[in-house]
Amino acid sequence: MKQIVIVGGGAAGLMAAAIAGREGARVILIEKMNMVGKKMGITGKGRCNITNSADMSEFIHNTPGNGKFLYGVYERFSNTDLLNLLHSWGLKTKVERGGRVFPESDSALEVRNTFIKVLKKYGVQVHTNESVQKIVVQNDKVTGVVTDKESYACDAVIIATGGKSYPLTGSTGDGYKLAALLGHTITDIRPSLVPIVIKEQWVKNIMGLSLRNVEVSIISKGKTQSSMFGEMMFTHFGVTGPTILSLSHTVGKLLRKKNTNPITISINLKPALTAEVLDKRLQKDFELYSKKQLINGMKDLLPQNLIPIVIGLAELDSHKPINQITKEERLRLCHVLQHMTLTVEGLRPVEEAIVTSGGISLKEFNPKTMESKLVQGLYGAGEVLDIDAFTGGYNLQAAFSTGYVAAMHIVHGDD
């Protein structure tokens, strides 16, 4: 019977432990926090977007950080395989807009509890409040691990320590050090799916304001680099929300390139309307409110606290009577409504990112087995590797699938 140590009880480590246990290995799962799955418990705003119903090509497309590496992994354990497995463990799921899969209960804690239940069933030993400090290797082969409490002999180790984002959940980048000590390359560690810091100070005045059904575009060198339709939110430092988090990947790339400044964000507050139709709509409102001041004539079109901002950006006087607004001034307002511009200052730090971009280099891992090409018996799974995806359940699927493939290979050998 093989003895396996799994370092980290997040999505990847929990899946690997459950599968290795099910397949008959002796498994010790070591988790440095006081419980497993802390991050899993806060995923999807507490609802856990487990995976996506998209096909595999969509998965690869939505994984800008080394999606192609996952072809071999997803062939062995796909989203359908994951859902069949979770259903067989008693977790019911549902599919929502954009193919996002959630537990029917809307509870991320139920997903975590399902894993805890299964680990018990398969006799996995879970050691919480214990931190792995070193992986022991002799003659290029794993022989054990050393923690802050004990040493363990083993045949194989899976590093599943997660990335560097949301460190309060336990992912503090330990896996990079453990792997680097064994000769592995660690790529640049950067934030991905992260809020964006904006230069304009007026964003502070509307912090908390959420916009739905807007089109957000990233502009650099006079060209639209990427755009997205959906929700966004203003904060005290800039902007966040689903569209912004996804577009942060493009912003990060531009920030690393030369001569891309200034990078701006253009928000189309009325993307369903052409410029002409929007102007007609504004004319209608202005007829209705012709005796009011400008500040009081746009309430049918915009959230209240956005009105003074839009008027300011159009360089108009809020108190000007509407019946004195010229055509040129009205067209200026229309332009701002469809091209509200913010200047990017930078990204928030990796600790505030939903995922970490970069990690242990994939060049040194076999995508069919998740085993290291440098050290026999050493495996990697989840976000600690140089993999990152967009929102939609793609990151958890990557963690679950890599954990699954590693566990199966340790127990059953060559595929």
Ligand SMILES: Cc1cc2nc3c(=O)[nH]c(=O)nc-3n(C[C@H](O)[C@H](O)[C@H](O)COP(=O)(O)OP(=O)(O)OC[C@H]3O[C@@H](n4cnc5c(N)ncnc54)[C@H](O)[C@@H]3O)c2cc1C
């Ligand atoms: C707020 C938020 C919401 C998210 N929502 C979603 C979502 O809905 N859908 C989705 O697909 N993705 C989501 N993600 C991303 C997803 O949660 C991660 O990609 C995924 O959890 C990575 O799993 P992992 O097992 O690789 O790492 P983690 O879940 O980070 O787990 C790593 C574990 O290793 C432990 N550990 C670290 N070092 C050591 C050590 N030295 N010894 C022992 N243990 C150690 C940590 O304590 C931790 O428990 C979200 C992320 C965040 C921050």
